[in-house]
Amino acid sequence: MKMQLPYLYFTFILCTISFKAPVMRCQNVTCNSTDLRALINFSSCIDSGIDGWDISSSGCCSWNGVTCDNSTTSSKRVVKLELARKGLGGSICKSFEGLDELRILNLSANFLTGYLNPYHFSLQKLEVIDMSNNDFYGQLLHGDDLPSLWYVDLSMNRFSGSIDATYCSMSPLIEVLNLANNYLIGEVSESFVKCSSLQHLFLNGNQISGTFPKSLLQLRDLRTLKLQENLFTGSLNDGIGNLSKLVKLDLSFNRFNGFLPDVFDQLETLEHFSARSNKFSGQLPKSLVNSQSLLTLDLENNSFTGLIDLNCSAMIQLTTLNLASNNFHDLVANSLSSCLGLNSLNLSHNHLRGGLQFAFKNLQSMRRLSLSNTGLVNFTSALATLQYCENLTMLDLSLNFQNEELPTDMSLQFRNLKELFVSNCQLRGSIPSWLSSFSNLQVLDLSQNHLGGSIPYWIGTFKYLLYLNLSSNSLTGEIPEGLTELPSLIDMNISLERFATKIWSSIPSLDLSYNMLTGHIPPSTGKLRKLHILNLKYNSLSGPIPGSLSRMTSLETLDLSHNKLSGEIPDTLRELSCLSTFNVSYNQLHGEVPETGQLATFLCTSFIGNPGLTCGWDAYSPPAQTPPPPTPVVFPSDKMTIMGWPFVFGVPTGFVITVGFCFVTGWIFPKPEKRKVRVIRIGR
Ligand SMILES: *[C@@H]1O[C@H](CO)[C@@H](O)[C@H](O)[C@H]1NC(C)=O
Ligand SMILES: *[C@@H]1O[C@H](CO)[C@@H](O)[C@H](O)[C@H]1NC(C)=O
Ligand SMILES: *[C@@H]1O[C@H](CO)[C@@H](O)[C@H](O)[C@H]1NC(C)=O
Ligand SMILES: *[C@@H]1O[C@H](CO)[C@@H](O)[C@H](O)[C@H]1NC(C)=O
Ligand SMILES: *[C@@H]1O[C@H](CO)[C@@H](O)[C@H](O)[C@H]1NC(C)=O
Ligand SMILES: *[C@@H]1O[C@H](CO)[C@@H](O)[C@H](O)[C@H]1NC(C)=O
Ligand SMILES: *[C@@H]1O[C@H](CO)[C@@H](O)[C@H](O)[C@H]1NC(C)=O
Ligand SMILES: *[C@@H]1O[C@H](CO)[C@@H](O)[C@H](O)[C@H]1NC(C)=O
Ligand SMILES: *[C@@H]1O[C@H](CO)[C@@H](O)[C@H](O)[C@H]1NC(C)=O
Ligand SMILES: *[C@@H]1O[C@H](CO)[C@@H](O)[C@H](O)[C@H]1NC(C)=O
Ligand SMILES: *[C@@H]1O[C@H](CO)[C@@H](O)[C@H](O)[C@H]1NC(C)=O
Ligand SMILES: CC(=O)N[C@H]1CO[C@H](CO)[C@@H](O)[C@@H]1O
Numbered sequence: 001m002k003m004q005l006p007y008l009y010f011t012f013i014l015c016t017i018s019f020k021a022p023v024m025r026c027q028n029v030t031c032n033s034t035d036l037r038a039l040i041n042f043s044s045c046i047d048s049g050i051d052g053w054d055i056s057s058s059g060c061c062s063w064n065g066v067t068c069d070n071s072t073t074s075s076k077r078v079v080k081l082e083l084a085r086k087g088l089g090g091s092i093c094k095s096f097e098g099l100d101e102l103r104i105l106n107l108s109a110n111f112l113t114g115y116l117n118p119y120h121f122s123l124q125k126l127e128v129i130d131m132s133n134n135d136f137y138g139q140l141l142h143g144d145d146l147p148s149l150w151y152v153d154l155s156m157n158r159f160s161g162s163i164d165a166t167y168c169s170m171s172p173l174i175e176v177l178n179l180a181n182n183y184l185i186g187e188v189s190e191s192f193v194k195c196s197s198l199q200h201l202f203l204n205g206n207q208i209s210g211t212f213p214k215s216l217l218q219l220r221d222l223r224t225l226k227l228q229e230n231l232f233t234g235s236l237n238d239g240i241g242n243l244s245k246l247v248k249l250d251l252s253f254n255r256f257n258g259f260l261p262d263v264f265d266q267l268e269t270l271e272h273f274s275a276r277s278n279k280f281s282g283q284l285p286k287s288l289v290n291s292q293s294l295l296t297l298d299l300e301n302n303s304f305t306g307l308i309d310l311n312c313s314a315m316i317q318l319t320t321l322n323l324a325s326n327n328f329h330d331l332v333a334n335s336l337s338s339c340l341g342l343n344s345l346n347l348s349h350n351h352l353r354g355g356l357q358f359a360f361k362n363l364q365s366m367r368r369l370s371l372s373n374t375g376l377v378n379f380t381s382a383l384a385t386l387q388y389c390e391n392l393t394m395l396d397l398s399l400n401f402q403n404e405e406l407p408t409d410m411s412l413q414f415r416n417l418k419e420l421f422v423s424n425c426q427l428r429g430s431i432p433s434w435l436s437s438f439s440n441l442q443v444l445d446l447s448q449n450h451l452g453g454s455i456p457y458w459i460g461t462f463k464y465l466l467y468l469n470l471s472s473n474s475l476t477g478e479i480p481e482g483l484t485e486l487p488s489l490i491d492m493n494i495s496l497e498r499f500a501t502k503i504w505s506s507i508p509s510l511d512l513s514y515n516m517l518t519g520h521i522p523p524s525t526g527k528l529r530k531l532h533i534l535n536l537k538y539n540s541l542s543g544p545i546p547g548s549l550s551r552m553t554s555l556e557t558l559d560l561s562h563n564k565l566s567g568e569i570p571d572t573l574r575e576l577s578c579l580s581t582f583n584v585s586y587n588q589l590h591g592e593v594p595e596t597g598q599l600a601t602f603l604c605t606s607f608i609g610n611p612g613l614t615c616g617w618d619a620y621s622p623p624a625q626t627p628p629p630p631t632p633v634v635f636p637s638d639k640m641t642i643m644g645w646p647f648v649f650g651v652p653t654g655f656v657i658t659v660g661f662c663f664v665t666g667w668i669f670p671k672p673e674k675r676k677v678r679v680i681r682i683g684r
Helices: 007-020 023-028 033-045 190-194 214-218 238-242 358-362 379-386 433-437 457-461 481-485 523-527 547-551 571-575 650-665 672-682
Strands: 066-068 078-082 104-106 111-115 128-130 135-139 151-153 158-162 176-178 183-186 200-202 207-210 224-226 231-234 248-250 255-258 272-274 279-282 296-298 303-308 320-322 327-331 344-346 368-370 394-396 419-421 428-430 443-445 450-452 467-469 509-511 533-535 557-559 564-567 581-583 588-592 612-614
Touching: 033 078, 190 214, 214 238, 358 379, 433 457, 457 481, 481 523, 523 547, 547 571
Parallel strands: 078 104, 104 128, 111 135, 128 151, 135 158, 151 176, 158 183, 176 200, 183 207, 200 224, 207 231, 224 248, 231 255, 248 272, 255 279, 272 296, 279 303, 296 320, 303 327, 320 344, 344 368, 368 394, 394 419, 419 443, 428 450, 443 467, 467 509, 509 533, 533 557, 557 581, 564 588, 588 612
Antiparallel strands: 066 078
């Protein structure tokens, strides 16, 4: 509803109200009637009005988010309108005209939409405009001058078209321009040279193309330049050294190539530099590895070559270094050992040769260290060295040490270690007892080795362990009952933030697949209420599937396939309402597949290879080919609240697709009346 009311009408309302309101209020906080009208007009365009705005009162200075000037006149002017995060929806119908004393306009993080060109506002005094994180669209075109404007944030909307900096001629004082995460295309216009006051420029997350914009090289006051996640190409030239006030420079996720220019000595205040995921090549420039200002340097996923040879006597500020996934061919001896402030280092996927230098033990501040796939040898000496890094919380040594024997007799101290990845190393021996002293482990991945022997009982004593992957080894013996005592899988009293993971997929899991485990599945496994993935496939487990598994209320994946399990599928398992992947194929189960509950939503392929098991109405016979891809059928799902994990989206989707498939093909239950029942249950 739009108000088209004449001024007199408002005056009438005001006075009517003012008779009821205390006199004080009417005289003291009345705002200028032009402003009042504009604000009422504004609120009339918002879908559901604005909390704390009594549009029938004239005291708009006391309305939520409205600030008036401090003049003593009885009719104050509105200078700030700050309505960020107020849940406002609808459009803003250009209703700011009249608020001509407005200096700050902040409508960020709402649900506002509509075509918008801020240069149609004609607000001469406007200094700050923050419209970020809404749903505005349109092209950023020429309009009226906004001569006082210095701060513009239009990020996270749907603005499109090319970026033209003509607004710098309309607003020559602009210092902060944030156009990140929109749909801008084309090259950065030459006219950006007019933005001579610009200090912080954010163009990231668009589809901007062309080479590094020459016009930007003229902006000598630039402190922040974010160009990541666009389509920039070509190489950088030495001109970038002219941006001598830069503090943050992010070029990541573009298509830049060529060598990095050797101009980092001119960038004396540069603290954060990322060129991740481009096609840069060549050696690291001398000035870069001697930078005295850099705190973080991220060059992951390029084609850099040569030696890693940092001058730590110069790089005294460096705390984060990521050179992963390049073609470096060695680490110069002791090159990093005096970078004492380093707390995160990733050298994964390079061709470093030989053992871990003893000097690594100087890196006392190190917290996160990734050395996977770097050609390391001598696991024993690597651990003996790294234990001096007392603050280490994450260590990834995967894809190294091919075929070494695990030492049994070591005494190691890794008291703060939370995540240990030693996967795919073909290590021999058994799970070593010294591991039991790593008492803070949350994530342990020893998959894809040649470890034999049995799973030691003490694994169950890790107080915080949430993710255990022993898949693809040669482990024998029974699943120790101790494993079902893991406290944080029984009742996770640990916040998700503390469960800091290298890979986001490290959700609470027990993966013992591809081993030679025998014996029964311990019924006490059902106690692991917080477990999301239980994978026991490809072992030689026998006996029944314990009905108590139904108590694992968080379980999303249960894979018991390729074992020697017998008996019937317990009816209680249908209570596992989070389950999206279920497989008991190739066992010796008999009886019938449950016809109701969660298990009824899976294809017969989850049950094949069990000669005594009936799936559907006929005894199961294997399909000639793989079934066609599932037709996406979307049912509303109310299952989300059960899970607190990021999987919350994946699971219902998988569930819905699986269910949809069963339903559409009639694969499991070909009888029509059964389908009807299913629809009702799912769509509840
Ligand atoms: C609200 O603003 C629009 C656009 O400026 C204008 O056309 C309309 O007359 C205004 N309504 C009132 C009630 O002032
Ligand atoms: C309100 O502001 C306008 C200028 O925009 C001015 O002309 C008018 O006199 C002011 N009204 C009052 C009551 O002060
Ligand atoms: C109003 O505030 C401005 C800036 O905050 C100040 O310079 C000015 O002196 C104040 N005026 C009055 C009347 O208090
Ligand atoms: C706008 O308001 C939000 C929320 O209060 C705040 O985070 C943001 O910094 C404000 N924008 C400006 C430019 O002050
Ligand atoms: C960088 O600055 C130097 C000296 O001020 C100037 O000669 C050169 O043209 C500038 N380079 C670029 C690309 O602007
Ligand atoms: C690595 O960079 C290339 C572009 O050079 C990109 O296509 C690819 O997705 C990146 N890989 C990762 C894992 O980010
Ligand atoms: C390493 O940095 C120090 C301090 O800046 C400097 O004196 C020394 O010459 C540099 N060494 C090399 C090889 O560049
Ligand atoms: C280290 O780099 C590798 C390879 O690019 C990547 O897969 C891994 O996630 C990185 N590790 C950390 C801790 O960032
Ligand atoms: C190790 O971590 C502790 C606690 O965060 C901190 O006080 C200490 O300074 C760190 N040690 C080093 C060498 O950084
Ligand atoms: C591993 O390093 C240790 C010293 O830390 C040495 O005694 C041992 O011989 C090395 N093993 C191999 C296989 O090189
Ligand atoms: C365990 O490791 C294997 C091999 O490294 C991997 O394929 C599997 O996805 C991992 N299991 C889980 C639950 O992450
Ligand atoms: C703060 C202020 O300006 N208060 C005034 C409100 O109006 C009354 C009556 O006119 C004055 O006496 C106050 O000083």
